[in-house]
Amino acid sequence: MSGHSTYKPKSGFARWLERRLPILGFIHESFVAYPVPKNLNYLWTFGAILSFMLIAQIVTGVVLTMHYTPETTLAFDSVEHIMRDVNWGWALRYAHANGASMFFLAVYIHIFRGMYYGSYKEPREVLWILGVVIFMLMMATGFLGYVLPWGQMSFWAATVITNLFTAIPVVGNAITTWLLGGYSVDNATLNRFFALHYLLPFVIVAVVGLHVWALHVTGQNNPTGVEVKDVEKETLPFTPYATMKDMVGVAIFFALYAWLTFFVPNYTGHPDNYIEANPLVTPPHIVPEWYFLPFYAILRAIPSKLVGVIALFGSILIVAALPWLDTSKVRSGVYRPTFKKFFWAFVAVSVGLGYLGAQPAEGVYLLAARILTVCYFLYFIVVLPLLGKFEKTLPAPESIAASMANGVARSGEGVNA
Structure with missing residues (x-):
């Protein structure tokens, strides 16, 4: 489902740019004039929330890398340096660490919403698969980032998870050695994990672009699961209607994110990770x-x-x-x-x-x-x-308009935009 762009450049520069690189028209068609079903509820704001969290993680992560040292004898101290000596370093570190938790909380809600409302069904199979790919990339990125502080849990989590690959017949040991850069979790491992942790978020951005592209080709699902039949009667422009609803959702989620970051920053962490990694001392209970x-x-x-x-x-x-x-x-x-x-x-x-x-x-x-x-x-x-x-x-209703006329959207299963 796609709308016809109504973008008309008003300035001379905009007209000049539109003839050579129609990026303004693309943005207008995708995020302004794009039609969305009228009966979307607030669970559909999690796409915007996830976009916000991805940007927040990339921005805080890039700044943190300016002060982090991926070397086994210096990594733990560099994190302490960020926390104690860098201006607002503690806030950046807590925002990044808790941002990962908030990112996964949002993605789990997003996945369960898609499962409940059948957002994986035809014609959105590719859209769903791309979402699972993003989830797997997030898991890989989250695991790699967990290793970087080089605390006890970081070190032993890396040891346990990388050791899983040895279970693969024939090639398992070779894969593990390649991942570690040697025969144990050491300096080469930390360097590789740091490089991949920095790279993968940008891969996620690329796959998110494909995800949004696939969404705009098939159109959004809605609480009734009924496809849009009349664009004029059953949809509204993305801006300002869905945009305002997304802003409310992001604001509420940001308030929870800020509370977690500033008031209980270590709630989701493990105290053992404030102990520097020691290969000779195994924690009694390793928890990811x-x-x-x-x-x-x-x-x-x-x-x-x-x-x-x-x-x-x-x-x-x-x-x-x-x-x-x-x-x-x-x-x-x-x-x-x-x-x-x-x-x-x-x-x-x-x-x-x-x-x-x-x-x-x-x-x-x-x-x-x-x-x-x-x-x-x-x-x-x-x-x-x-x-x-x-x-x-x-x-099921024959159309979105019929469902709204019967009060389905107002009964809690959907909310008129």
């Missing part, structure tokens, strides 16, 4: 950042190292297969009563795995993690295909 915990729980729940690694990566990749696993002809969960129950059960399973990932891998915690791991995969492999075949759905 909270946004990795569900996948960490899946990894530890499986006794076989190789199968655990396969399950770890499979738990992410299976999300990319959603367009083909969910065969229901009804897109939105609003009109799928049985799906709603299983969806919220899946959310509970994911949160439960996150909790168990922070607990010791023993006793009842390990048993619960194994049960929830099975439930996680059953949701995708068994529940969704069966619901697609046998679920009784409610009658």
Whole structure:
């Protein structure tokens, strides 16, 4: 779904530029005149929130690299130098560290919203897959960044995660040695992780560009899951309507981000990471950042190292297969009563795995993690295909206009823009 650009250059310079590089017309068509469904609710503001967080992470990260030293004997002290000696260095460091948590919080809400409203269904399969690619790049970037402070948790997290690649038959040891730049986590490892951590955000920007491009080709989904049929009656220009709604969402999210950064900056961190890395002292309980915990729980729940690694990566990749696993002809969960129950059960399973990932891998915690791991995969492999075949759905409206006339948008499932 795309609108016809109504951009008309007013100044002589704008007309001159438009004939040679129509970037102003492109911006106007994509972010001003672009039509969006009238019934989008505030869950659709998370695209703008994620864009804001990506920019914030890049800006704070670039400034931090001006003072960081990627060398094993100096890395920890350089972070302390940033915190104590650099003007507003403590704020930049806390903003960057907590920005990662806020970034992942926003992306998890964004993913669950897409799953609930069926935003992965035809014709948005490529859009969804690109979103999963962005998520995987974020995970890689987040892990690499976690290593850089060179604290105890940083060092041992790098040791544990890179050691997973040794489970790959035949080439596992070679891949691990290549990643580490040697046979253990050392100076070469830190340099490589630093270079990749600096590079990957710009790769994310490129994939986000493709993601937005794919979105503008297919058009936005909406709470009813009904495609736009009449652009004039069922849509509004992106600016000022969606723009103002996005600004409200970003402002609320920024307030939470600022509170976390300035009032409880170490809430999501681990105290052991304020101890300089020591290869001779293993922490009693190695815990990654909270946004990795569900996948960490899946990894530890499986006794076989190789199968655990396969399950770890499979738990992410299976999300990319959603367009083909969910065969229901009804897109939105609003009109799928049985799906709603299983969806919220899946959310509970994911949160439960996150909790168990922070607990010791023993006793009842390990048993619960194994049960929830099975439930996680059953949701995708068994529940969704069966619901697609046998679920009784409610009658969906024929158009967005009809749904709004019937009060669906005002009943909480959507809000008129």
